[in-house]
Amino acid sequence: xxxxxxxxxxxxxxxxxxxxxxxxxxxxxxxxxxxxxxxxxxxxxxxxxxxxxxxxxxxxxxxxxxxxxxxxxxxxxxxxxxxxxxxxxxxxxxxxxxxxxxxxxxxxxxxxxxxxxxxxxxxxxxxxxxxxxxxxxxxxxxxxxxxxxxxxxxxxxxxxxxxxxxxxxxxxxxxxxxxxxxxxxxxxxxxxxxxxxxxxxxxxxxxxxxxxxxxxxxxxxxxxxxxxxxxxxxxxxxxxxxxxxxxxxxxxxxxxxxxxxxxxxxxxxxxxxxxxxxxxxxx
Numbered sequence: 001x002x003x004x005x006x007x008x009x010x011x012x013x014x015x016x017x018x019x020x021x022x023x024x025x026x027x028x029x030x031x032x033x034x035x036x037x038x039x040x041x042x043x044x045x046x047x048x049x050x051x052x053x054x055x056x057x058x059x060x061x062x063x064x065x066x067x068x069x070x071x072x073x074x075x076x077x078x079x080x081x082x083x084x085x086x087x088x089x090x091x092x093x094x095x096x097x098x099x100x101x102x103x104x105x106x107x108x109x110x111x112x113x114x115x116x117x118x119x120x121x122x123x124x125x126x127x128x129x130x131x132x133x134x135x136x137x138x139x140x141x142x143x144x145x146x147x148x149x150x151x152x153x154x155x156x157x158x159x160x161x162x163x164x165x166x167x168x169x170x171x172x173x174x175x176x177x178x179x180x181x182x183x184x185x186x187x188x189x190x191x192x193x194x195x196x197x198x199x200x201x202x203x204x205x206x207x208x209x210x211x212x213x214x215x216x217x218x219x220x221x222x223x224x225x226x227x228x229x230x231x232x233x234x235x236x237x238x239x240x241x242x243x244x245x246x247x248x249x250x251x252x253x254x255x256x257x258x259x260x261x262x263x264x265x266x267x268x269x270x271x272x273x274x275x276x277x278x279x280x281x282x283x
Contacts, residue, residue: 003027004061006069007052010078020138023052024078026061053135056081093137094156100132101152112153116146122256133159144213147254203230208273210234211251220257223265235271235278244270 004026011020023038038055058081062073101110105119116126126146133141139162149158203226209215222232236244245268252258272279 010075010082020053020082021050022078022082023055024058024061025055026058028059029057051131051134053138054082093159096136097133097152097156097159100129100136104128104132110152112151114152116150116152116155117254117256121150147213203227205230205232206235207232208235211236211247213255216251216255216257219266220252220262223262226265230265232266234266234268235273236268237272237279238270244268 005023006025007021007023009020010022042051056078058077062070062077064070098110101107101114101116101119104125105116105121107119116129121129123143126143129146130141130143133139137159139159141159141162145158146155149155205222205226207215207219207222210219219232219234226232234244234248236247238244239247242250248266248268249258252262269280
């Protein structure tokens with residue numbers, strides 16, 4: 001039975017790792033499984049950036065003569081209870097990250113050039129990996145950062161490059177994006193007309209940015225919800241080595257979204273958003 005709870009930001013002394021969000025609770029039941037259950041349940045309801053990295057059980061909180069928490073004694077005891085984490089050297093980061101890969105993917109070893117996706121990872125594995133990295137190394141790494149650094153050696157280098165305080169900056173960005181996403185109701189087409197899509201009517205949808213992280217997921221969702229007769233026109237710029245169609249397939253495979261059926265509603269147009277008429281002919 002939990003008798004009291006406190007959550008605090010804690011930075012262990014003599015370490016270079018970022019401050020860690022720690023949840024401490026008072027209980028006479030010294031059950032380590034309880035901490036795992038709390039973290040797993042919390043991950044269902046809380047965003048990753050406010051989920052405690054560690055959950056610590058106390059049988060008794062240290063108190064001062066005024067029956068209040070003795071901060072110095074509390075931090076000293078907390079430091080002893082937290083797992084040892086010397087994240088300041090590349091060797092430690094590498095060994096701890098390898099353990100995370102083993103736990104998440106069920107593999108025996110991780111090598112420098114191993115790619116997370118080649119080993120069978122999905123977007124759910126990536127989400128699990130970000131939580132494990134934050135809990136173990138005290139580093140806040142975004143999903144996009146991991147997609148861009150999916151090889152083991154690259155992930156180690158990127159984690160090493162993340163400075164203390166990076167989590168705070170990320171949270172500020174997330175909050176700003178949430179504010180920016182609130183669109184006012186007075187934004188209408190220039191002719192003042194409005195329409196409501198029902199999902200059962202034939203429609204033609206023009207989409208850009210389909211090869212990016214957000215665009216790929218949006219296109220995947222859109223292609224599974226539109227009517228059978230509908231078409232989604234995707235503007236994608238080809239590269240010297242890849243056609244527009246090949247770039248879309250590459251992006252979907254990269255994010256673990258490809259199932260062979262996604263092209264049923266999609267027509268890819270080779271063009272450039274930055275050029276006149278998107279680089280398309282006038283007709």
